[in-house]
Amino acid sequence: MDEHPEGPVPPAVGPGGASPPELPAPTPAPARRAPAVNAPDRRARVLGALAVLTVAGTYLAAQIDFLRRHTLGFPPIEPKRYWWPQFTHIWAPGLGAALVLGLAAFVLHRRNRRD
Numbered sequence: 001m002d003e004h005p006e007g008p009v010p011p012a013v014g015p016g017g018a019s020p021p022e023l024p025a026p027t028p029a030p031a032r033r034a035p036a037v038n039a040p041d042r043r044a045r046v047l048g049a050l051a052v053l054t055v056a057g058t059y060l061a062a063q064i065d066f067l068r069r070h071t072l073g074f075p076p077i078e079p080k081r082y083w084w085p086q087f088t089h090i091w092a093p094g095l096g097a098a099l100v101l102g103l104a105a106f107v108l109h110r111r112n113r114r115d
Contacts, residue, residue, distance in 0.1 A: 047105035049102050051098045058094025065090055 069082045 009015065041109070044105045044109040044112065047101050051101035051105060054094060054098040054101060058090060060099065061094065062086060062090045 063080070065086055069086075070079065071075045
């Protein structure tokens, strides 16, 4: 028997000892790409999302402050005493920041639409 230098040769398959024809290599499918989002539109989305998160965070902070001052105090603080500090230290800065972020997102979005 003839020895092949790289090892044993696999037996031929098919009629008459011929090997089957080799199939062409499959062509890879073109990769799908997400729709291109330009940078100003992406920045507007990020600013809008930050504005929404700021409103939610402000609400959460006010609720935590209410819980801390009204129910955990011994004795609890009267609402008239903490409403104004809560407004000036939590609501006004939080909603002001959300307004600034939302306006920045709106302006950036509108400027992108005109181009």
